Ligand code: TXA
């Protein structure tokens with residue numbers, strides 16, 4: 001397996017075009033370049049699904065391990081035919097209920113999809129974003145676009161175009177501007193190739209939502225997650241430069257000029273933190289988390305305290321990302 005390592009910024013020679021036009025951005029894809037684009041979850045970094053050279057550029061630009069497969073983004077269900085070899089009944093039900101939206105389905109892959117896109121797996125992950133600009137962009141690209149999140153490997157996903165530019169300027173052909181991503185966390189990933197579908201990654205389409213359509217669906221047991229099932233989940237993810245500490249009680253935080261706090265209830269000595277964000281609800285917490293991480297890194301915060309929430313609904317995805325960010 002090839003390993004792609006990050007090329008130092010000093011050796012980057014690409015001039016990144018920043019645009020608001022989905023048609024201009026699509027032109028870069030059609031010419032074999034890679035393009036960062038907004039979606040309702042986080043920003044993606046796309047390449048044409050049948051262009052092996054362009055896909056390789058994604059791995060190089062991100063310093064992404066070659067064993068971490070990409071998600072194919074579509075704007076129309078008709079596009080499924082060219083990239084999948086079967087559409088299990090259960091997937092049909094999930095598509096009907098949740099596409100377009102923050103849900104990714106793992107399906108049997110068509111032979112025509114190059115193996116670099118799926119890291120050699122016989123399955124392919126597919127998502128139809130709900131975001132208006134993403135849809136316009138994908139339509140203009142005509143064929144599906146494979147895209148991971150538009151961050152350097154291991155870093156939190158970007159939820160604003162400015163966060164993409166801070167990391168990828170000079171490494172990618174084009175950056176399509178949009179608003180701050182509404183959801184703020186990556187999509188829910190469901191493996192539909194098993195007899196009983198399994199949630200590989202929690203997201204805004206919650207386990208409870210999924211169970212209304214498939215009552216027996218369950219969350220994957222992280223300990224039994226094999227390399228073959230979802231390689232990406234083994235890799236270090238979502239980490240800001242600052243150290244992340246999870247706290248159940250805001251009173252257990254240390255307010256100082258080096259620390260920050262994000263959560264639902266104000267901690268004591270709020271005014272002494274370098275950065276602080278009190279969110280109205282879980283949705284706002286999820287929406288703001290990565291942007292907060294990003295701002296804390298820009299401000300050279302050393303420690304970020306994240307208040308824990310109950311692992312219900314969107315709380316499951318939120319705690320998954322916070323726990324991963326807190327791992328050493
Ligand atoms: O919301 C999202 O999903 C964003 C936007 C841009 O769509 N994309 C994203 O991509 O988060 P990425 O590459 O950061 O995460 C994709 C996840 C990884 O954990 C990867 O291992 C898993 O999906 N995945 C991709 N293809 C797979 C496959 N064939 N089987 C199992 N897991 C797969």
Ligand code: MG
Nearest residue numbers: 148149150157
């Ligand atoms: Mg990612």
